[in-house]
Amino acid sequence: MxxxxxxxxxxxxxxxxxxxxxxxxxxxxxxxxxxxxxxxxxxxxxxxxxxxxxxxxxxxxxxxxxxxxxxxxxxxxxxxxxxxxxxxxxxxxxxxxxxxxxxxxxxxxxxxxxxxxxxxxxxxxxxxxxxxxxxxxxxxxxxxxxxxxxxxxxxxxxxxxxxxxxxxxxxxxxxxxxxxxxxxxxxxxxxxxxxxxxxxxxxxxxxxxxxxxxxxxxxxxxxxxxxxxxxRGGPPASREELQSFTRELYRAYQDFYAQAAPDAQAAPASQRMKEVWFYLIHLFEDGERLGGRMRRSRGPRAYEALERQIFEELNLLDAPRGELV
Ligand SMILES: Cc1cc2nc3c(=O)[nH]c(=O)nc-3n(C[C@H](O)[C@H](O)[C@H](O)COP(=O)(O)O)c2cc1C
CATH class of the missing domain: 3.20.20.70 (Aldolase class I)
Incomplete structure (x- = not known):
């Protein structure tokens, strides 16, 4: 085991x-x-x-x-x-x-x-x-x-x-x-x-x-x-939980970069988030369309808008289909 x-x-x-x-x-x-x-x-x-x-x-x-x-x-x-x-x-x-x-x-x-x-x-x-x-x-x-x-x-x-x-x-x-x-x-x-x-x-x-x-x-x-x-026998992630996770992660990256590189606060944070979303998008039904747009998007505002759209428009799958790339 x-x-x-x-x-x-x-x-x-x-x-x-x-x-x-x-x-x-x-x-x-x-x-x-x-x-x-x-x-x-x-x-x-x-x-x-x-x-x-x-x-x-x-x-x-x-x-x-x-x-x-x-x-x-x-x-x-x-x-x-x-x-x-x-x-x-x-x-x-x-x-x-x-x-x-x-x-x-x-x-x-x-x-x-x-x-x-x-x-x-x-x-x-x-x-x-x-x-x-x-x-x-x-x-x-x-x-x-x-x-x-x-x-x-x-x-x-x-x-x-x-x-x-x-x-x-x-x-x-x-x-x-x-x-x-x-x-x-x-x-x-x-x-x-x-x-x-x-x-x-x-x-x-x-x-x-x-x-x-x-x-x-x-x-x-x-x-x-x-x-x-x-x-370990625990529950799957709910939509609210995922949204609050991605928001907290984004904020935490913004704080981190504000300390490490004060001039470039939001851009590296949204870049980091896009890398997480590259995988996370597979947890949503028909995630590919918005996932692709997110990959091609530039800058924090575009990232934030797409993140909102994903949570507003897409349904959550019970589990990802196993697509990793
Ligand atoms: C973007 C990326 C970065 C990685 N960085 C490292 C690393 O720093 N050290 C390492 O041993 N493996 C690294 N790996 C390999 C992973 O640790 C892991 O072996 C690989 O993703 C296969 O496991 P998984 O199918 O569970 O993801 C990386 C893989 C990817 C896709």
Whole structure:
């Protein structure tokens, strides 16, 4: 049975403001993964990263590090431990071309021997538990058994597997046969990640893998903010609740940007909201028309008008249809 539910990191979306408001309004996540920081060889946490990582509300958070050099990952892990974090996650999954060109993210999966040396250096020096978020491989799924051999050499706190390879990004069918292998053969605890968007979908995963005890959910928990609460037996989101959530989130982003960049108050806040609506619109019947207009809209006034129109005109579905992109 799945006992632990992790909220996946989505860079640009599940930021500190989002995590706080979502947690207060809906909740149901045991842990929130903070989108990656990518330390440079100067070994400084930038003010922007620090703002993201500070956690006065005390949310159960796991920060994530993306690095190619073990020395940089080690430095970041220790800096995060100094900030009070008790686990640090390594990003071995990011498929973005600009990231993999530098050998980071899923770029680290391209050469299993290099990955082995990288993990060896990290695990022999680190003082805080380290977990890993990975894909099945850099090019093809058949790379996974060799990668799993490498992972099995280290005491990874949890191996979160997104069962796709880099060129598949976040689309297309997941390779469940290889996830089954991960679960059966990993010496470390395993967490499943990918395309969980509904209560029946999670129940089907549990039926297929009774030994699985953790799942990580990202887009599905933005598309239906009450998904994790429902998985715990709670109610679905009502229209009023969603409207009050999006309004509070917008206000919270406005306040955040007013402090961080006083000149540009409303525009970045509406931009952030449009990224949330990219997923959330799937919770509304025939949402695509207004969702498309919202994506193409510019500026805070257009955003605010479309948000009003969505709540005035569209009916809520019981659950999103599972469309993620
Ligand atoms: C816009 C976007 C940003 C993401 N940022 C990160 C990130 O910072 N770190 C990470 O490990 N994964 C990142 N991911 C991947 C998600 O954490 C997750 O693995 C992916 O969305 C699949 O899970 P889901 O189907 O439950 O959303 C990102 C995905 C998207 C779509």
């Amino acid at each position: 799945i006992r632990r539910l992790d909220f996946a990191p989505l860079d640009g979306i599940t930021k500190r403001v989002f995590r706080r408001v979502w947690h207060q309004r809906f909740g149901g996540a045991d842990r929130y993964f903070v989108p990656f920081i990518s330390p440079t060889d100067q070994h400084i946490i930038t003010p922007r990263d620090r703002r993201e990582l500070e956690n006065p509300e005390g949310l159960p958070q796991v920060p994530q590090v993306m690095a190619k050099r073990a020395a940089d990952a080690l430095w970041a892990a220790e800096a995060l431990a100094d900030m009070g974090y008790t686990e640090v996650n390594l990003n071995l999954g990011c498929p973005s071309g600009t990231v993999t060109a530098k050998g980071k993210g899923s770029g680290l999966l391209a050469d299993p021997d290099f990955l082995d040396r990288f993990l060896d250096e990290v695990f022999s020096g680190v003082s805080v538990p380290v977990s890993v978020k990975t894909r099945l491989g850099y090019r093809v799924p058949e790379e996974f058994p060799r990668l799993l051999e490498v992972f099995n050499r280290y005491p990874i706190a949890c191996l979160t597997v997104h069962p796709r390879v880099r060129p598949e990004k976040y689309r297309g069918a997941v390779h469940m046969d290889l996830f089954a292998q991960a679960l059966a053969e990993s010496r470390n605890p395993v967490c499943y990640n990918g395309d969980l968007t509904s209560v029946p979908g999670v129940r089907a995963l549990e039926d297929r893998f009774p030994a699985l005890d953790a799942a990580m959910i990202g887009r599905g928990a933005i598309a239906d903010p009450a998904l994790l609460r429902r998985l």
